[in-house]
Amino acid sequence: MRKKGILLVNLGTPDSPETKDVRTYLDQFLMDGRVIDINPIGRNLLVRGIIVPKRAKNSANIYKEIWTEQGSPLLVYSYELLDLIKERLGEEYHVELAMRYQNPSLESALDKMRQLNVDSIKVIPLFPQYASATTGSIHQMVMEVISQWQVIPPLQFVNNYCDHKGMAKIFAKNAKRYLDAEKWDHVLFSYHGVPQRQMKKADVSKKHCLQVEDCCKTYTDTNKFCYTAQCYQTTKVIAEEIGLLADEYTLCFQSRLGSEPWMQPYTSTVLKDLADKGKKRILVLSPAFVADCIETIYEIGVEYQEEFHSYGGEKVQMVESLNADPEWVDALEDIILNR
Secondary structure: OOOEEEEOOOOOOOOOOHHHHHHHHHHHOOOOOOOOOOOHHHHHHHHHHHHHHHHHHHHHHHHHHHOOOOOHHHHHHHHHHHHHHHHHHOOOOEEEEEEEEEEOOOOHHHHHHHHOOOOEEEEOOOOOOOOOOHHHHHHHHHHHHHHHOOOOEEEEEOOOOOOHHHHHHHHHHHHHHHHHHHOOOOOEEEEEEEEHHHHHHHHOOOOOOOOOOOOOOOOOOOOOHHHHHHHHHHHHHHHHHOOOHHHHEEEEEEEOOOOOOOOOHHHHHHHHHHOOOOOOEEEOOOOOOOOHHHHHHHHHHHHHHHHHHHOOOOEEEOOOOOOOOOHHHHHHHHHHHOO
């Protein structure tokens, strides 16, 4: 039976927590022109001459702390989700999982679909918000691979699902477990950071991004493809689902690289401000990720906990991501069929 192809794509993870595999992963990831969008020669010197040699061993040690018996948490959760969505969609669909960097590779997943001669391919990046360095990179790579085929099937891309109600309900449900059980002084929505330079490049009008006051806080036709505006929209939908008031939560950005300005406020800065105001217990959601990974498990759960404690705070609690929650399967099915 001819089938419709569904390609789920996440960012990626090293094949193992050993330094050599982490080095390979970082090299592939950071050499992507959409991740570090500078002159290719400069990018090569920066990544292979400075960043990877300095960061590979330390990153490997961090991966070793979060690695499970089954492997990388991101990959484990992604495979669990794959099995569940395959069962849900049934025989009419052929579903593949790929990583933008490392394995299972995009090339191998797409080649399986080509060999099966699927009727169509729909690409679902596992990022609720669109960013050039994530969803944009996936879309570009898929098009580069498929452009080499003699027969190119009908192809669809999901750009984002930043305000999907089903997705928001799961994040809200996970947060409410903590909010109902204990008292928390404030809630943070911490998203992966993006350089301001990339945000400005995405503004085709050249008159809006970082030039209009609070340019991202209202989601409109003008900024509908803006990563930061989509982060604010995701936060709004989840906060409404939880029942948070405007002064009970803050949006911020983590995971900076380099010294140039990134989108603000930075999570570290917000944590210090909260500690200075006497806040002791902080609950953190990270809705840029649908599967827990190094950025959630370690950066939030360990690094920000240590940082907040050094400022005089007591507790930073990470709220689990969507992972392989059955309700996430419901939401993902709706995204696949209707988005």
